[in-house]
Amino acid sequence: MVLMEGGGTADVEDRLRHNWWATLVTNWQVWPAFQFVNFYVVPVQFRLLAVNVVSIAWNCFLSLRNGSKRKEDEKPVHNPPVPV
Numbered sequence: 001m002v003l004m005e006g007g008g009t010a011d012v013e014d015r016l017r018h019n020w021w022a023t024l025v026t027n028w029q030v031w032p033a034f035q036f037v038n039f040y041v042v043p044v045q046f047r048l049l050a051v052n053v054v055s056i057a058w059n060c061f062l063s064l065r066n067g068s069k070r071k072e073d074e075k076p077v078h079n080p081p082v083p084v
Contacts (some may be wrong), residue, residue, distance in 0.1 A: 019066070
């Protein structure tokens with residue numbers, strides 16, 4: 001995504017360094033727990049639907065994580081004075 005957004009390889013490394021591990025840990029927390037519930041509670045005919053609903057939520061989470069900026073990345077807005 002970073003490359004398609006116009007970033008370079010340094011931006012890719014930075015995004016991986018700051019987002020990858022936390023996202024992976026969240027993945028390990030969400031999916032095994034959900035699949036445990038899915039296989040033991042959800043009736044067979046609704047399991048695929050349940051996975052699809054959680055997948056939509058997971059993809060929204062990934063999009064938010066990808067689009068979020070770190071505090072150090074935010075630059076203060078400088079409004080130049082308007083000439084009168």
